[in-house]
Amino acid sequence: MIGFLCLLATLGIYAVSKRVYAKRRKVYLSPLLVTPIVVIFILIWAKIPYETYNDGGKWLSSLLQPATVAFAVPLYKNFKVLKKHATEIIVSVLAGSCIAMISSAFLAKWLHLSSSLVTSMIPRSVTTPIAMNVSQVIGGVPNITAVFVIITGLLGSIIGPMVLRMFKIENDVARGILFGTSSHGTGTSKAFELSSLSGTISSISMILAALFTLGVAPLIMNVLIH
Structure with missing residues (x-):
């Protein structure tokens, strides 16, 4: 009750x-x-x-699962735009994902955090279920990773609009990539406030960032941590 x-x-x-x-x-x-x-x-x-x-x-x-499936509707509506900018989206998300993981590792080491906290922090920029799985694979603590993911999403939704204004970013594709790559689902929600296209690009970027992190995180962990 x-x-x-x-x-x-x-x-x-x-x-x-x-x-x-x-x-x-x-x-x-x-x-x-x-x-x-x-x-x-x-x-x-x-x-x-x-x-x-x-x-x-x-x-x-x-309810997160059916909500995620609902992203297919704007994807279908904006398929031509996605196809046109596919290369830019893939390259940008790959670069952003790598920078997010590397900067997380260096920040954690600079703060003299334990190795388990370092590895827990690396996948902080992707959606929670994927981040927790990656954390477990590379030797982190999934529950701590979930906390880092939530903090990252909230900070991204707060700082993201400031970054857009500061650098005068008005392109919907660029906005979507920024939010989806840096602050996963929370950022995607913020991107949909800007426009349907920004939200669509953000959802694609979020998915790509999760896939890239699954493949790249173990390599980054082996190079930077060990």
Whole structure:
């Protein structure tokens, strides 16, 4: 019963924050930032264990699969554009994925983190299920990787718009690649706010980044860590 109430509370908080964000487009009011903070505060205040919360929250996680499949609709609508820019997308995502993993490794080593934390941090820029699998393969801690992934997604959705304004990036393809490669599903959600094409390119970039990370992460780990 408590788990179900937690589910309703999460949905309610998200709905309210989304309405507020629609009226006042401020980064700090983003539902993706407000909802987890409020939920965490409530769980701590009410002393509700995560396991109890997840009895209801797990249904939201289950909905990620059909939600991901729904990305096929904008992909189909923008297929001609995707085909036209296929080379630029592939090269850009590959470069961005490699830079994300290498910079993560160097940052973690610069902070003198343990080897397990270093390897846990490397796949932080891809969607959570893939990142956790990669982390397990290369000797990291999947649960810690999930935390890094969430932080990366939130920071990407906050900093991304600033980067677009700073460098005056107005091309929908470039915007989509930026968000999809750097901040996975959270960034893709932000990209869809800009335009359907940006969101579509972002979803493709997110998928490609996950595939590249699966193949490249073990190599980077062997070269930089050992």
